Amino acid sequence: MLDLLHPLELFSEETPVETTFRFGVTGLGKTLDAGSSEHDVQPGASVEAPLWLVRPLVGRSMASIKLPTIYGERYQRKLNAGADCVSLKNLAPYFYEVGNKLNEMWERSPIFSDFLVRTFRSRYYELISKGLNSMTGEEVLLLCSKLSVEEQQLFEGGRVSTVCFDSWLQMERPAAARLPQPRQTRKRSAEQAAGQPTLKQAIRV
Amino acid sequence: MASGSSGPESSRSFFSYYGRNAQRLEMVVAPEELEFFAQQELVTVVPNFSLDGSASLPCIGGNFGPFQPNMPTDVPLWMATMLHNRKKCRIQPPGWMNAEHLQGVYDEEKRSSTSFQPLPFYYLEVAQSLFRENPTDTFGAEGFGKIRDLLEAIRKVRYHKIESGLRKVENADTIKLNNLAAAECNLIRLLFKGSLDHFYELTKNDKAWKEASLASVSLSEPF
Structure with missing residues (x-):
């Protein structure tokens, strides 16, 4: 729908x-x-x-x-040879989404959906192979310049999860979320009871 | 037959799996929320105060107590940390949180590369809460460092296994992940679920085509 x-x-x-x-x-x-x-x-x-x-x-x-040229025979051959080298970001930003919808209304060809799955499989492997939290910013930029929008969402999902998890582990919590500490009133009253001058009394003297 | 614009089994968009906000992806359940859920886990505390004789403390989650000095009692984690912060009790470390047991878990975890060792579902969250305020009172200065390092090592080994498991996803198949803890499930939720959904959507048309072609053999074409 x-x-x-x-x-x-x-x-x-x-x-x-x-x-x-x-x-x-x-x-x-x-x-x-x-x-x-x-x-x-x-x-x-x-x-x-x-x-x-x-x-x-x-x-x-x-x-x-x-079919748009990106799904044509020439690009099929290119993607089969090395899917992770092709930059889908500029050629077809919505590669899978559009491909899947075209496949649905065009001919429901098993060869075509097989081609889409094969492309996604090899590109997904490339996306995940480096490990999500061990990538440097440069590598991330390089990878993101090749991903289609769907893959980008997938990748961002993984990144967001690891970043949130790590910041939680490092106990980086916003100050407002911390528990209020009980105020230590007893100590001061003990001092007063011992006869030590408080600040107010000291000023008066 | 040709009247349906996109067929009876219209596929979902890939984007519908990620919620409405396309600019900023957010986790469905934040790690902080999981820590909140973990506050219901029971831990044993030794109070140093007494609460009106032998009365127990009625809470929504049940009755806790009675609180007598030096009498161990089970309370939820939130109450334990609250009392501990006010120096009203000493928390006894949970049974699984001792160095020998964790060392055993770590060795097992390293030995088998496919299965995960059973640990409490909220093991990371409980540890995180207990480590947050004065952990040396609970575990002792030496024990705290040891236990924290072991837990960190276990977490890393398990995370490594999860990552190598993610690389094996090739189809929209069933994938067995036993003994995965809450935080680890949550860590791979978006990525893992998303990739399985992608595989499913892409292969679904193939199956639908097969079924449709089988059905059309028995039925004569209307057009």
């Missing part, structure tokens, strides 16, 4: 997908492609439409989609 309140999921729905319209659409030409000279989309035209628009169109068999 689409959760429109989650910002990242909304962004992922904006991913453009190349769509071939089987029927013409009146008045949508300039909306889908601002550089278009025509107001209408002609039958058989291929336009880049956002994912959220593609889903109902494909469901009603009014359009057919072409």
Whole structure:
């Protein structure tokens, strides 16, 4: 189910997908492609439409989609060879999310989902192999420059947990959270009883 | 058949697993909260005061006491630390918190690389609370350092095992983690659960496709 309140999921729905319209659409030409000279989309035209628009169109068999190049054969070969070298952050920030959704409405190909799982597996191993709390800031930056948004969330989850846990172990608690110490009133009254001058009396003398 | 926009078994978004706040991920349960839960664990204290003869102290969690000087009694951890701070009692270290036992646990822990040794569920939290205020009164100056170092070593060995276990995740399978303590569960909650969910979502379509293709053999296509 689409959760429109989650910002990242909304962004992922904006991913453009190349769509071939089987029927013409009146008045949508300039909306889908601002550089278009025509107001209408002609039958058989291929336009880049956002994912959220593609889903109902494909469901009603009014359009057919072409997989984005990142899922194409060339990138499949590249990702199979060494998934951890490819920087998904710039190429396809929502690689798994969009891939999974396309797979769902496109053809449910076992080969395609196998490819997605294989990519995630090798990249997940890379993400975790260094150990979460032994990484230096430089390594973290290097790693984060390659991760897709989903992987970034996963990684951040692990980092946040270890950082919270460590700071708890070091007893770094905010001062307000500490228990108030019982005030030691007895000592002062004992001093007074012994006849030692208090500050007020001393000033008066 | 073609009317459903995204099929009957529509998949969840990967982001729905991480809660609403995308900018700042937060732990579902903070370590401090776990320490709060651990305050219900019972420890034995030796009070040095008496409370109205033999009356026990009624609390929501049960009746505790009676409190008589030099008579050991079981109280929750929060009460023990409170009395201890006011110098009203001496805390007896729990049975598992002695150097010999912990040394044995540490050796076992190092010997087997796959299983975890049984320790109390809140062992880190209880230790943390007891170490916080005047631990030398409870454990003795020498014993405190020893026990703290042993616990630290045990924690590190266990954490190392957890990390190597996380590296073995390759599918959305069942994974056996016996004797994992509360803090350790919580430590890997976001990462471990997230990665299993990712694997599940990605493989689910595969299974759905198989089922759909099996069903379509027996049924004739409507279109």
